[in-house]
Amino acid sequence: MEKNDMKKKLKLKVSAIKDGTVIDHIPAKSLFEVITILGLDTIENQITFGTNLESGKLGAKAIIKVSDKFFENDEINKIALIAPHAKLNIIRDYEVAEKKIVEIPQKITGIVKCFNPKCITNHEKITSCFSVINTSPVALKCRYCEKITAEDEIKML
Amino acid sequence: MKKDLISITDFSKEEYLRIMELAADFEKNPNQELLKGKVVASLFFEPSTRTRLSFETAINRLGGRIVGFADPDSSSATKGETLHDTIRMVSNYADIIVMRHPLEGAARYAAEVSSVPIINAGDGANQHPTQTLLDMYSILKTQGTLDDLNLFMVGDLKFGRTVHSLLQAMSVFENPIFNFIAPESLQMPRGFKHHLEERGIRYFEHEEFTDIISEADIIYMTRVQKERFSDPIEYEKVKDVYILNKAMLENTKPNVRVLHPLPRVNEIATDVDSSEKAYYFEQALNGVFTREAIISHVMNLK
Ligand SMILES: [Zn+2]
Numbered sequence: 001m002e003k004n005d006m007k008k009k010l011k012l013k014v015s016a017i018k019d020g021t022v023i024d025h026i027p028a029k030s031l032f033e034v035i036t037i038l039g040l041d042t043i044e045n046q047i048t049f050g051t052n053l054e055s056g057k058l059g060a061k062a063i064i065k066v067s068d069k070f071f072e073n074d075e076i077n078k079i080a081l082i083a084p085h086a087k088l089n090i091i092r093d094y095e096v097a098e099k100k101i102v103e104i105p106q107k108i109t110g111i112v113k114c115f116n117p118k119c120i121t122n123h124e125k126i127t128s129c130f131s132v133i134n135t136s137p138v139a140l141k142c143r144y145c146e147k148i149t150a151e152d153e154i155k156m157l
Numbered sequence: 158m159k160k161d162l163i164s165i166t167d168f169s170k171e172e173y174l175r176i177m178e179l180a181a182d183f184e185k186n187p188n189q190e191l192l193k194g195k196v197v198a199s200l201f202f203e204p205s206t207r208t209r210l211s212f213e214t215a216i217n218r219l220g221g222r223i224v225g226f227a228d229p230d231s232s233s234a235t236k237g238e239t240l241h242d243t244i245r246m247v248s249n250y251a252d253i254i255v256m257r258h259p260l261e262g263a264a265r266y267a268a269e270v271s272s273v274p275i276i277n278a279g280d281g282a283n284q285h286p287t288q289t290l291l292d293m294y295s296i297l298k299t300q301g302t303l304d305d306l307n308l309f310m311v312g313d314l315k316f317g318r319t320v321h322s323l324l325q326a327m328s329v330f331e332n333p334i335f336n337f338i339a340p341e342s343l344q345m346p347r348g349f350k351h352h353l354e355e356r357g358i359r360y361f362e363h364e365e366f367t368d369i370i371s372e373a374d375i376i377y378m379t380r381v382q383k384e385r386f387s388d389p390i391e392y393e394k395v396k397d398v399y400i401l402n403k404a405m406l407e408n409t410k411p412n413v414r415v416l417h418p419l420p421r422v423n424e425i426a427t428d429v430d431s432s433e434k435a436y437y438f439e440q441a442l443n444g445v446f447t448r449e450a451i452i453s454h455v456m457n458l459k
Pocket of ligand 1 (some may be wrong): 114115116119120121142143144145146147262
């Protein structure tokens with residue numbers, strides 16, 4: 001009996017996912033940005049998400065469950081700038097097979113806009129590229145104009 | 158791999174010294190036909206007569222031929238052609254590209270797109286590395302060394318890209334001391350001071366331009382532009398404080414030299430011109446030799 005209850009509970013927590021990835025602890029306001037950055041708006045896998053869930057850490061959090069999808073680290077790390085506390089549960093056969101946290105990569109390519117209005121990347125079709133010179137608070141140095149975009153100036157493309 | 162000069166930090170200390178050595182060689186013998194049969198594209202997306210003439214003189218002395226434009230209105234850029242397309246096209250024609258562009262990062266991007274070396278002749282407020290190398294050559298010539306120097310930087314240290322690059326370049330040499338003299342609103346940005354702190358290099362900040370310059374080996378003057386001030390009253394307060402005149406040089410060290418990237422407006426009184434400590438016009442001439450050296454270095458001609 002007890003064992004069945006446990007299983008039921010686990011099943012409820014990760015509802016409906018047999019295999020795939022659960023991304024938890026996303027700030028609620030960043031949910032749709034995460035979806036865009038990870039390209040989840042264009043893939044055909046089953047995706048469920050919840051938002052404005054209660055969270056001690058974040059106030060309101062969102063959660064995304066993607067069936068049959070296992071991300072590469074650098075793929076998922078792209079969201080680290082907007083969801084630095086995100087946690088990943090890798091689900092295999094209804095069980096949490098692995099847990100991961102996101103880490104800010106050394107290079108941020110193509111997702112952040114350079115804050116410098118005079119930067120060439122804001123005038124021509126150029127993939128933006130930054131090296132991360134500090135992680136807390138985040139500071140990004142533009143490969144082109146060499147100006148530093150600070151955490152509170154970060155805007156996603 | 159092709160060599161470019163985009164930022165002053167692209168070059169190592171050894172490369173700085175190599176450029177200085179080559180510049181000294183060109184100063185002795187300015188006309189060397191190393192660019193014979195070669196075409197240099199000179200693309201000035203933003204007018205800058207001084208820098209362009211200095212480059213074109215250097216190219217002529219090296220026996221090279223020049224194509225390009227001096228005026229952005231005459232270039233296809235105004236017809237909506239992207240920098241990408243201009244550079245792709247021109248890098249098929251020329252052996253090297255010298256470019257100036259009003260947007261920051263344009264030179265780095267051009268270097269990625271181009272198959273031939275790019276020399277950055279200024280990209281907006283970002284970098285102007287050939288200016289920095291000619292400044293270094295001027296310092297070396299007047300002081301006999303790039304080590305153990307006390308460098309005073311005066312004026313607009315916030316927006317002055319020449320002082321930022323010079324700070325970065327000089328910080329690789331032995332035991333420099335920096336003194337920054339600027340109004341509060343135009344002080345050296347935090348990031349550059351941090352750069353010095355990380356390397357254990359001493360620097361001092363002053364708001365008053367007084368007899369502290371008696372310690373200086375180099376006084377590097379920059380323009381304080383009215384439009385940099387959000388409050389015109391602030392400008393009125395400082396505009397005369399940062400003018401160097403001949404009397405101020407009286408008690409300075411005999412080896413001190415006054416540098417300025419030019420054009421000067423009124424930050425150096427004309428009575429300084431007759432002082433043996435004034436060096437800004439010679440500094441401009443050094444630009445030709447230094448640019449001959451830079452072109453030769455990135456093209457592996459010497
Ligand atoms: Zn930029």
